[in-house]
Each structure stands twice: as C-alpha cells, then as structure tokens.
Amino acid sequence: MxxxxxxxxxxxxxxxxxxxxxxxxxxxxxxxxxxxxSASFVERVRLHQYGAGQSIPEWDLRELLEPEQIHFVLxxxxxxxxxxxxxxxxxxxxxxxxxxxxxxxxTNDATGVPGVAEHAYSVATPEDSQRLRTSISAARIVVVGSGATGIELAAELAEYQPDSRVLLVGSDAPASWLSRRAQEHVRRVLERLGVEIRSDAKVIEVMPDGVRLADGSVLETAATVWTAGFGxxxxxxxxxxxxxxxxxxxxxxxxxxxxxxxxxxxxxxxxxxxxxxxxxxxxxxxxxxxxxxxxxxxxxxxAGREPRELRFRYYFQCISLGRRDGVIQFLHSDDSPGRTVLTGRPAAWFKEQIVQGAGRAARP
Ligand SMILES: Cc1cc2nc3c(=O)[nH]c(=O)nc-3n(C[C@H](O)[C@H](O)[C@H](O)COP(=O)(O)OP(=O)(O)OC[C@H]3O[C@@H](n4cnc5c(N)ncnc54)[C@H](O)[C@@H]3O)c2cc1C
The missing domain is CATH 3.50.50.60 (FAD/NAD(P)-binding domain)
Structure with missing residues (x-):
C-alpha cells in the first residue's frame, strides 16, 4: 500500500x-x-458495421493505459x-x-419476449456482433426494433450483404421520434437499399426459424437480430x-x-x-x-471542494444509413427534434467524424 x-x-x-x-x-x-x-477497446457505436461483416478498428487497452500510469486489470x-x-x-x-x-x-435486453435469449442475435457487444457476422447467410434476416440501432443495422446489412433480404420490424415507424423530414429520409434510403419495412408489428416470440407477431402471424427468417432495447x-x-x-x-x-x-x-x-x-x-x-x-x-x-454542476445537453442525433448516407437531426435543448436535418453523403461524413472524435475523446 x-x-x-x-x-x-x-x-x-x-x-x-x-x-x-x-x-x-x-x-x-x-x-x-x-x-x-476485454483486452481491447472497440468503438461500440460501430458494432452494427462489425455485425454486418465489416472490419472495425480496435486498440489494446494495456498499451493505451499503461503509458499513462494507469494500471489495467483484464x-x-x-x-x-x-x-x-x-x-x-x-x-x-x-x-x-x-x-x-x-x-x-x-448489453442486449433479452428479457420480456420469449425466445430472444435462445434464438436471436444482437449487436450490443463485440461478442454478440461476432456471432452475427459468422452466421449471415443469403437468406432473409429479420431485424427487430425500429430505433437507431435497428435502422443502422438494417441499412448496413442491406448494403454490405446485398444477397441477403433484410426485413426491419417494429411497433413504430423507423425513427418515429425524429422530425418528419428525417423520418422520410430514413424510409427512402432503407427502401432504396432494399430493406423491407414492417411498422405497427409487435414481436411477441422469437423462434429458431421465425418471429411471431401480436396478430398471430409468423414471419419466417433464417436469422433474427434483436435491437429493441439495452439492459x-x-x-x-x-x-x-x-x-x-x-x-x-x-x-x-x-x-x-x-x-x-x-x-x-x-x-x-x-x-x-x-x-x-x-x-x-x-x-x-x-x-x-x-x-x-x-x-x-x-x-x-x-481536494475538499464540492463538484461543479453537471452541464449537459444534446445538440444532434446521428444515424448512419450504410456507409454513404445518413441523417443528422439537430435537437432543441430539451432533446426534441428541431427543423434542421442533414442528409445524404454530408451526413455520412459528419457521422463518421463524430464516431472518430468520440473514439479519440475516450482513448487516453
Ligand atoms: C450498434 C450500436 C450503435 C450505437 N450507436 C450510437 C450512436 O450513434 N450514438 C450514440 O450516442 N450511442 C450509440 N450507441 C450506444 C453507445 O454505444 C453506448 O451508449 C455507449 O457505448 C455506453 O458507454 P459505456 O461506457 O457506458 O458502456 P460500454 O461502451 O458498453 O462499455 C462497458 C465496458 O464494460 C465492460 N464490462 C461489462 N461488464 C463487465 C464486467 N462484469 N467485468 C468487466 N468488464 C465488464 C465491457 O467489456 C465494456 O468494455 C450505439 C450502441 C450500439 C450497440
């Protein structure tokens, strides 16, 4: 001591x-x-890319931390x-x-809906994404969850695995919390990439070869990816x-x-x-x-002082739509969507800068 x-x-x-x-x-x-x-840091915000089969960078934690006199325990x-x-x-x-x-x-929230833990893939952790990328086939993939992760993954799979058929299923329209303009762009790009969209569809069970919806119908699938919540x-x-x-x-x-x-x-x-x-x-x-x-x-x-106040606000939310498109939704101070939306290649470029910047801001 x-x-x-x-x-x-x-x-x-x-x-x-x-x-x-x-x-x-x-x-x-x-x-x-x-x-x-884990022995390495991976940018978790890229795990949909990794799950879809792309390579993403990783950094050895010991090499990052020990030169800064930070002890690392694996x-x-x-x-x-x-x-x-x-x-x-x-x-x-x-x-x-x-x-x-x-x-x-x-991590992935596999509670609440029967079959998620047993039969669904996820992109919540590097290990989950690894399992998905080694199992992608040319057949139909159902992505459950029309939030940001589901949208990003569906787009990435459709773009990077053009032989697979991707179906995005959610109880709301994709990006329903964003402005109308942003939502329209998301839908347009997903459709252009060939993603089939099912909104107003609540998944109540995941089976080895399909998902059951609340209306009793079954969507057949070779793989289900659950993105409908983190736990x-x-x-x-x-x-x-x-x-x-x-x-x-x-x-x-x-x-x-x-x-x-x-x-x-x-x-x-x-x-x-x-x-x-x-x-x-x-x-x-x-x-x-x-x-x-x-x-x-x-x-x-x-040092015997009281901490300063935590000042915080979100300025924008970024959603990638494959590697060449995206949506940047600028936000009001209460986190609600504003009128300004950036789309297309500039949005893809913007998001990439944010992802790289976040990685740099984390690494010592
Ligand atoms: C595919 C995907 C895309 C995303 N995109 C965005 C985005 O565009 N913008 C955005 O703002 N957010 C995004 N997120 C969310 C974002 O990644 C998380 O909010 C963020 O990573 C949380 O950071 P954290 O440090 O709290 O936890 P994490 O990044 O999850 O890090 C936790 C660390 O703890 C370690 N750990 C966990 N349990 C144990 C244990 N018991 N013992 C030892 N080590 C343990 C893990 O190995 C991990 O390194 C995305 C998430 C995913 C999955």
Missing amino acids: TGQHRIVILGAGYAGLAAARRLARTARDAHITVVDA AWANGIDTVRKQVILDGAVALDYDSLIYALGS VADLAGRSGLAVDGHGRVLTDETLRSVSHPEVYAAGDAAVVVGPDGRDLRMACATALPTGKYAADAVLARL
Whole structure:
C-alpha cells in the first residue's frame, strides 16, 4: 500500500475510458486502475458495421493505459464488497478501492419476449456482433426494433450483404421520434437499399426459424437480430448499491451513488438525471461527458471542494444509413427534434467524424 488514494474504474468503454483519461491528466498522486473483461477497446457505436461483416478498428487497452500510469486489470468483475471496499474479480485477487467509478455499460435486453435469449442475435457487444457476422447467410434476416440501432443495422446489412433480404420490424415507424423530414429520409434510403419495412408489428416470440407477431402471424427468417432495447448487468444491485428497476445505479446530481458515497457511476450503467429532470439516454453522447464528470467529481471531493454542476445537453442525433448516407437531426435543448436535418453523403461524413472524435475523446 502506497498511501495513494486508490481509484478503481469498472469498465473500459466510453465512460470508463473518459474517466481514466481525465484522471491520468489531473490526478497525478492517485493510483488509478481500470478493469475490463476485454483486452481491447472497440468503438461500440460501430458494432452494427462489425455485425454486418465489416472490419472495425480496435486498440489494446494495456498499451493505451499503461503509458499513462494507469494500471489495467483484464478480468470479469463479479461483485463489489461495499463493506471491505473491494471489487471481486473472476480468477484474480480482489481489488481494494477508496473511490470506485462504475461504468459497466449495457448489453442486449433479452428479457420480456420469449425466445430472444435462445434464438436471436444482437449487436450490443463485440461478442454478440461476432456471432452475427459468422452466421449471415443469403437468406432473409429479420431485424427487430425500429430505433437507431435497428435502422443502422438494417441499412448496413442491406448494403454490405446485398444477397441477403433484410426485413426491419417494429411497433413504430423507423425513427418515429425524429422530425418528419428525417423520418422520410430514413424510409427512402432503407427502401432504396432494399430493406423491407414492417411498422405497427409487435414481436411477441422469437423462434429458431421465425418471429411471431401480436396478430398471430409468423414471419419466417433464417436469422433474427434483436435491437429493441439495452439492459444492464445486475452486478450493482446484487452488491447492494441502490439501483432502478433496470439495475442502473441511482446517482445524485454529482453522479455519486445515492447509497454509497465512495461509488460514482457513469454511462449506460447509471441513472443520470438531466437538467430538465428527465433521465439522460443510454448513448455514447452521454457516456463520454458523464465519465469525465465522474472523474472530476471524485477529484473535487478529494481536494475538499464540492463538484461543479453537471452541464449537459444534446445538440444532434446521428444515424448512419450504410456507409454513404445518413441523417443528422439537430435537437432543441430539451432533446426534441428541431427543423434542421442533414442528409445524404454530408451526413455520412459528419457521422463518421463524430464516431472518430468520440473514439479519440475516450482513448487516453
Ligand atoms: C450498434 C450500436 C450503435 C450505437 N450507436 C450510437 C450512436 O450513434 N450514438 C450514440 O450516442 N450511442 C450509440 N450507441 C450506444 C453507445 O454505444 C453506448 O451508449 C455507449 O457505448 C455506453 O458507454 P459505456 O461506457 O457506458 O458502456 P460500454 O461502451 O458498453 O462499455 C462497458 C465496458 O464494460 C465492460 N464490462 C461489462 N461488464 C463487465 C464486467 N462484469 N467485468 C468487466 N468488464 C465488464 C465491457 O467489456 C465494456 O468494455 C450505439 C450502441 C450500439 C450497440
């Protein structure tokens, strides 16, 4: 024991790495450790590309972190002993912490609809996407979920796997939360790429060779990909931290756990209440600033100060439509869609810059 303050960061996704990067630059006298079950960082926002068969970049976490004097532990975190202040790891000795930043992100939500866990693919994690890419055939693929991930995946599959037939199924029209102009563009491009769209169709069961809809009909498919929601691990709740009904860590306005003051949470695994009182979305656009803020909050308290206020707003939402098209929806300060929409190649270029910029902002 060196007497240094030990800060452990669980998760090396956008939030965890943004926190680590911030600490490495500002907390010279703390001992910082990052834990992740994966040896490499991949840009999760590209997993629909990876699932569709494309190559995406990855970075070795040890090589990224250790030159910054950040210790990296490659291990699966299995629990937190909040009394001893230790993280319990599979196959490695427990890690002591003085402050903990919980940033374990999210996975596919396979609960709620029978058959999803057994028969559906997903692009929520690199392992899920790997399974999908090795199973793509020329036959029909049903993508369930007309949110951003479903739209992006359907477009990517149609463009990159032109022999497959892609059907996008959802209970709403694709991108229904965006402006009319954005929605029309999304539909136009999906149709141009050959994606068949079924709106107002609620999937109630996934079977090995099809999906059953609420009206009783069955859509036959060689593969079903579930994109209709992200879930989080139960680790925080099992460890006694206060969590919401989905298992996300409940935090105060400084991202500190409401039950355990030495624990902070950021990114998809945290409930972060935005300036207007609504929970922030699970998004890379949330994970980066909240990771950075959690690091600042830990440091402020170490220095005996109260953290500054978390200032936050979304400016736009980007959806890629294959590699050559996209939609950038500019947003009002309350996150509702504004009038300005960028489409076509400029939107594809814009989104690519955002994705690259987010990766750079995370990597130390
Ligand atoms: C296909 C796809 C496209 C997306 N596109 C966009 C987009 O365009 N814009 C946007 O804003 N958001 C997008 N998102 C959402 C965005 O990727 C997430 O909101 C973001 O990655 C959350 O960051 P995070 O750091 O909280 O978690 P993650 O990025 O999920 O990182 C969590 C890390 O924790 C590790 N981990 C998890 N459990 C354990 C454990 N028990 N032990 C050890 N390590 C563990 C994981 O290996 C991972 O490295 C997309 C998501 C997907 C899947």
